[in-house]
Amino acid sequence: MAQHDDQSPSQSSIGKISVIHGPMFSGKTEELLRRVRRAKIARKKVQLFKPAIDNRYHATQVLPHYLANAADESVQVGEAAHVVRQAREILPLVATATDVVAIEEAQFLDAALFNTVRRLSRSGKDVILSLLDQDYRRLPFPIAGSSRNVGDYLAIAHESLKLAAICVVCGDEAHHSQKLQLKNITRDGKPIYAPASFFSEVVTVGTSQEIAQTKLFTERLREFPENIYEARCRNCHIVADES
Ligand SMILES: [Zn+2]
Structure with missing residues (x-):
C-alpha cells in the first residue's frame, strides 16, 4: 500500500x-x-x-x-x-x-x-x-x-x-410519461384527450399545471383538467408534431 x-x-x-x-x-x-x-x-x-x-x-x-x-x-x-x-x-x-x-x-x-x-x-x-x-x-x-x-x-x-412504470396501453414496462391534452367534449359530456404537441410547454418552476388549467376553452370544459398524464412504453408513447 x-x-x-x-x-x-x-x-x-x-x-x-x-x-x-x-x-x-x-x-x-x-x-x-x-x-x-x-x-x-x-x-x-x-x-x-x-x-x-x-x-x-x-x-x-x-x-x-x-x-x-x-x-x-x-x-x-x-x-x-x-x-x-x-x-x-x-x-x-x-x-x-x-x-x-x-x-x-x-x-x-x-x-x-x-x-x-x-x-x-x-x-x-x-x-x-x-x-x-x-x-x-x-x-x-x-x-x-x-x-x-x-x-x-x-x-x-x-x-x-x-x-419503470407499466404502460397503460399494452402492459409492457413504461419509461415515458404520456401527456394528453383536452381537445374537445362529446355530446354526452365525455372529454376527448389527444397526445400533446412537441411544442406544448413543459411544466417547470413557474409554469404550473394550475396556470395552464386557467386556459380552458369554455365554461363546460372547466370540469376537466386541460392536461393529463399516464405511463407508456416507447411503442405506445406519442408526441404530436415530433420531427
Ligand atoms: Zn405500451
Whole structure:
C-alpha cells in the first residue's frame, strides 16, 4: 500500500448521493419513503424536502400516489416535509445533526440544487433525490432557468436506480410519461384527450399545471383538467408534431 499524507477528508466523511428516477407512476416516491424509513430505523436523522409546485396530493407531506385519495391531515401516512420554493432555501434548513437529506420531485427545483447536493455530500450528509428523468417529449427534464437538465444529478450520483412504470396501453414496462391534452367534449359530456404537441410547454418552476388549467376553452370544459398524464412504453408513447 502506498503511503501518503493526504489531508483531505476520509472516505467515510463524504455523504452518498443517490438518485431514484423514472417516469410518472413508477413508484419513485414509494422508493424514496422506503429509504427514509430504513434510515430512521437505523436511528439516522432524516430531513425531507419537496418543491412547492408538487401540491397535487398534500401540502406538507410526501405521499405515495396510491395514497393520494386517502390524504388526511390527521393520519400521518406520509413523512413530514419542508416545502421549498427555491433550492437555496434548503441548506439553511438542514440541521447539523442531520444524516440524510431526501428531496422529492427534484426536477422541479432550480439549478442551485446542483451545488446544494454537492455541498451536503461534502459535509457528510447522504442525499437522496427522486426525480422525473424525462419530460413528456422523452427528452431529459430541463432545469428551470438554466441550460442544465436532470442528467447532471445522475452524473454526480454515487448510486442511481431507474424505475419503470407499466404502460397503460399494452402492459409492457413504461419509461415515458404520456401527456394528453383536452381537445374537445362529446355530446354526452365525455372529454376527448389527444397526445400533446412537441411544442406544448413543459411544466417547470413557474409554469404550473394550475396556470395552464386557467386556459380552458369554455365554461363546460372547466370540469376537466386541460392536461393529463399516464405511463407508456416507447411503442405506445406519442408526441404530436415530433420531427
Ligand atoms: Zn405500451
